Amino acid sequence: MSIQDDTLLVSAGRDPAANHGVVNPPIYRASTILFPTLAAFKNRKQQRYTGLTYGLHGTPTTFALAQAVAEVEGGARAVVVSSGQSAISMVLTAFVKAGDHILVTDSAYEPTRVYCDVVLARFGVETTYYDPRVGAGIAALIRPNTRLIFMESPGSLTFEVQDVPAIAAAARARGVLTALDNTWGTPLYCKPFRLGVDLSIQAGTKYIAGHSDLMLGIVTTATEELYRRVRDFVSQVGDCPSPEECYLALRGLRTLGVRLRRHEQSALKIARWLADRPEVARVLYPALPDDPGHALWKRDFGGACGLFGVLLRTGSEAAVAALVDGLRWFGIGASWGGYESLVIPGYPSGSRTAVPWTEPGFLLRMHVGLEDADDLIADLAAGFQRLAAAQA
Ligand SMILES: *Cc1c(COP(=O)(O)O)cnc(C)c1O
Secondary structure: OOOOHHHHHHHOOOOHHHHOOOOOOOOOOOOOOOOOOHHHHHOHHHHOOOOOOOHHHOOHHHHHHHHHHHHHHOOOEEEEEOOHHHHHHHHHHHOOOOOOEEEEEOOOOHHHHHHHHHHHHHOOOEEEEEOOOOHHHHHHHOOOOEEEEEEEOOOOOOOOOOOHHHHHHHHHHOOOEEEEEOOOOHHHHEOHHHHOOOEEEEEOOOOOOOOOOOOOEEEEEOOHHHHHHHHHHHHHHOOOOOHHHHHHHHHHHHOHHHHHHHHHHHHHHHHHHHHOOOOEEEEEOOOOOOOOOHHHHHHHEOOOOOEEEEEEOOOOHHHHHHHHHOOOOEEOOOOOOOOOEEEEEEOHHHOOOOOOOOOOOEEEEEEOOOOOHHHHHHHHHHHHHHHHHHHO
16 A cells, blocks of 8 residues: 555655664764765765765755655655746746746746846847646647746636646656746646656645745655756755755644644635625635636545635725734734744736736735634624725
């Protein structure tokens, strides 16, 4: 019988016998790694992918986290980097050269677009943004010089679910690599390699860390060969996560299953409550049966996290501010995936280039934390009263 995810979350990347019986992999702090002989030092490059050579390339703590995430996500191996944004830029850069072309979803996390438009463009790599609902139609956008298709599903602001298997199959038929920003799905709720993806990105900062107190990124690869390409590139650029952050992320990973199920349960309750409110035009959450991405989500995901969007019918920023500013349990701040609830405004129309965002209403992005769901609903209900008063 294959090992179930909850068992993997607890056991992956741990080796108490090798660490004096200590339950958690310890924090190894290292720059220099010592070798017993001149010959061993001279030959160290041979153990570049299997052992320790220098702190920059990883320590046992980094490797423990990488192994655990790769096992849970179902990939071959993983490279840990210092932020989710770094994981994105490494994947976008490692496989391209001047004159190449990449395809990126129009629904991508804003800094992903900025990296393509500002950095890659400067080095002669052209980006075409595609409709997140393109599916197998992606084939028509692949050019002879297309190297990579970069997906994010669902989009972390607008929540369109992509037909990842269809896009991956079209890419594979043309020898094009695929990458997926799988931060929303997490290694638990979306298994990218079963869907045909080559490279998966996690902002470990979010649910893996789970406590809003660290920055980390992880690139998981479908094969050993892709792992070596990413590993080499990350070392060449010089990105290196702190072992302290890796330790904390591993600690977070152990409880990912229980946390996510609670985030999902509360988010569903609140999303349904919001969908019934007269002030709400639409809730953008693939777990809701009438969401346009629901069928794909049901097919490709094992669950939903606590992040969704809500389109308010009002156009008044001042009225929305009255709602949001007075919330007691929802913080106003970037990022998500911690134990606490958050809300921020989103302005997707400003960044779309493939398909304009025309849906009317004011978009709020909510992260439902581990507070009591009814307390959160009461907080929002009071917020809607302030919204009404501000509009009266
Ligand atoms: C936050 C986020 C990132 C970037 O992660 P950082 O660790 O904050 O750099 C990447 N992708 C998605 C979808 C995110 O939400």
